[in-house]
Amino acid sequence: xxxxxxxxxxxxxxxxxxxxxxxxxxxxxxxxxxxxxxxxxxxxxxxxxxxxxxxxxxxxxxxxxxxxxxxxxxxxxxxxxxxxxxxxxxxxxxxxxxxxxxxxxxxxxxxxxxxxxxxxxxxxxxxxxxxxxxxxxxxxxxxxxxxxxxxxxxxxxxxxxxxxxxxxxxxxxxxxxxxxxxxxxxxxxxxxxxxxxxxxxxxxxxxxxxxxxxxxxxxxxxxxxxxxxxxxxxxxxxxxxxxxxxxxxxxxxxxxxxxxxxxxxxxxxxxxxxxxxxxxxxxxxxxxxxxxxxxxxxxxxxxxxxxxxxxxxxxxxxxxxxxxxxxxxxxxxxxxxxxxxxxxxxxxxxxxxxxxxxxxxxxxxxxxxxxxxxxxxxxxxxxxxxxxxxxxxxxxxxxxxxxxxxxxxxxxxxxxxxxxxxxxxxxxxxxxxxxxxxxxxxxxxxxxxxxxxxxxxxxxxxxxxxxxxxxxxxxxxxxxxxxxxxxxxxxxxxxxxxxxxxx
Amino acid sequence: xxxxxxxxxxxxxxxxxxxxxxxxxxxxxxxxxxxxxxxxxxxxxxxxxxxxxxxxxxxxxxxxxxxxxxxx
Numbered sequence: 278x279x280x281x282x283x284x285x286x287x288x289x290x291x292x293x294x295x296x297x298x299x300x301x302x303x304x305x306x307x308x309x310x311x312x313x314x315x316x317x318x319x320x321x322x323x324x325x326x327x328x329x330x331x332x333x334x335x336x337x338x339x340x341x342x343x344x345x346x347x348x349x350x351x352x353x354x355x356x357x358x359x360x361x362x363x364x365x366x367x368x369x370x371x372x373x374x375x376x377x378x379x380x381x382x383x384x385x386x387x388x389x390x391x392x393x394x395x396x397x398x399x400x401x402x403x404x405x406x407x408x409x410x411x412x413x414x415x416x417x418x419x420x421x422x423x424x425x426x427x428x429x430x431x432x433x434x435x436x437x438x439x440x441x442x443x444x445x446x447x448x449x450x451x452x453x454x455x456x457x458x459x460x461x462x463x464x465x466x467x468x469x470x471x472x473x474x475x476x477x478x479x480x481x482x483x484x485x486x487x488x489x490x491x492x493x494x495x496x497x498x499x500x501x502x503x504x505x506x507x508x509x510x511x512x513x514x515x516x517x518x519x520x521x522x523x524x525x526x527x528x529x530x531x532x533x534x535x536x537x538x539x540x541x542x543x544x545x546x547x548x549x550x551x552x553x554x555x556x557x558x559x560x561x562x563x564x565x566x567x568x569x570x571x572x573x574x575x576x577x578x579x580x581x582x583x584x585x586x587x588x589x590x591x592x593x594x595x596x597x598x599x600x601x602x603x604x605x606x607x608x609x610x611x612x613x614x615x616x617x618x619x620x621x622x623x624x625x626x627x628x629x630x631x632x633x634x635x636x637x638x639x640x641x642x643x644x645x646x647x648x649x650x651x652x653x654x655x656x657x658x659x660x661x662x663x664x665x666x667x668x669x670x671x672x673x674x675x676x677x678x679x680x681x682x683x684x685x686x687x688x689x690x691x692x693x694x695x696x697x698x699x700x701x702x703x704x705x706x707x708x709x710x711x712x713x714x715x716x717x718x719x720x721x722x723x724x725x726x727x728x729x730x731x732x733x734x735x736x737x738x739x740x741x742x743x744x745x746x747x748x749x750x751x752x753x754x755x756x757x758x759x760x761x762x763x764x765x766x767x768x769x770x771x772x773x774x775x776x777x778x779x780x
Numbered sequence: 781x782x783x784x785x786x787x788x789x790x791x792x793x794x795x796x797x798x799x800x801x802x803x804x805x806x807x808x809x810x811x812x813x814x815x816x817x818x819x820x821x822x823x824x825x826x827x828x829x830x831x832x833x834x835x836x837x838x839x840x841x842x843x844x845x846x847x848x849x850x851x852x
Contacts, residue, residue, distance in 0.1 A: 287825070
């Protein structure tokens with residue numbers, strides 16, 4: 278508690294005139310003397326004033342009674358107590374800085390340039406600059422005009438300042454650490470969970486309260502946390518609904534919390550996608566693989582683009598993501614509608630195609646129940662046969678679709694054409710791919726896998742045959758963008774979805 | 781001078797004051813609080829402001845600011 282917070286420091290016990298001075302005794306025992314000159318306006322004579330006093334002020338009355346000068350305890354203290362005077366000077370500087378800082382924050386938040394604001398408020402750009410730099414000689418009338426030019430009132434401004442003071446304990450670095458502990462990686466958070474226009478680096482850890490509030494809004498939307506949970510002392514926990522529903526392949530060495538957090542994020546995105554494609558018509562799923570294959574046209578090549586078209590046409594949403602990390606894809610049944618999340622860092626169309634078909638099998642075979650899910654916590658391995666029956670079945674389905682159920686026949690043709698010599702295989706793959714109307718990238722991947730079973734490493738050649746242009750991620754993004762209707766979601770949700778789909 | 785009167789307190793602003801802009805809240809039980817304007821930070825005084833008082837002040841902020849401009 279400061280001296281000036283004590284009422285005895287403020288309360289006047291006795292005050293009297295003594296020549297050209299006033300003597301004041303405060304209730305705390307302080308006796309002070311101040312010259313009338315320091316109090317009276319310049320145009321008034323110092324003589325013959327009468328003085329009366331109350332607990333918190335003295336009143337000087339001119340002989341004619343026409344002038345009354347009221348002097349509060351604070352003014353007497355500023356003139357006689359160096360410490361209190363310093364306190365007021367510091368508060369003045371700090372308040373001017375705060376006003377300048379807040380005004381700038383609000384201007385930037387409203388995305389208005391300083392010159393533009395000056396023009397709107399009919400003040401000079403120097404006035405804006407002076408206020409923002411913390412000058413003290415600005416009238417409220419000017420401040421009011423400037424705020425009005427941003428459609429704000431003094432009350433809005435004061436409330437904003439009050440809110441900021443109450444939230445001074447909010448600290449961005451504290452939030453980052455808390456999020457990290459809950460499984461949300463900083464890089465991911467900065468890239469995907471806060472709007473791009475917020476450049477955190479600009480604030481070197483001291484992120485303004487209005488931006489912190491905005492960031493809080495995004496976290497609340499995605500993770501369903503309250504303000505208290507986000508900023509309070511308790512650790513953040515990820516709602517396990519998304520992962521609890523999952524038909525999980527639990528990773529052996531990975532960070533479970535990260536997968537859980539990312540799964541929740543992907544689940545939230547899936548719900549947004551469902552919401553924003555609510556008007557999309559649904560079709561009956563094919564009863565068997567032959568019926569599904571026919572959707573590509575008899576003998577037609579199965580490309581990633583064509584497959585996306587078929588899948589979207591069935592009413593199944595496909596969301597492409599390209600974040601780093603341990604989550605590799607998922608499928609959800611949300612209220613009877615299906616969403617497939619593809620997450621790949623590769624640019625190979627064949628790999629994206631395989632993953633899509635693999636997930637599609639889960640949709641057809643394992644996600645009949647409302648609110649069921651499959652989350653791929655490890656990279657989808659097209660060649661896996663032993664880890665789980667469901668995974669092996671999904672791989673087998675993908676291969677059958679890709680090779681039109683003639684996998685062995687096509688493989689034999691390739692090998693025979695190459696005269697069973699590795700050095701001839703590349704040419705034979707190119708030829709057979711054309712003859713059978715199969716992607717040479719798809720065929721070479723399968724061949725490399727089969728050769729690997731014999732101890733032959735042919736992956737280098739297979740990689741050189743991968744089709745990467747156009748980038749599969751961009752292809753999938755185009756599909757989702759063409760299918761989304763952002764009128765069905767709010768601006769925060771739309772921003773989250775936009776950020777998710779930005780590379 | 782007294783510029784506003786409410787049930788529990790009155791608001792005073794004086795002429796010729798040093799910055800920061802400020803006002804006095806004088807409670808009828810005898811306390812005086814020195815407050816900055818417009819953010820109502822306590823610059824001196826024992827009392828703690830409750831939300832109701834802040835809201836009253838916010839509702840009258842325009843008038844309080846005008847008075848400060850007029851007297852200072």
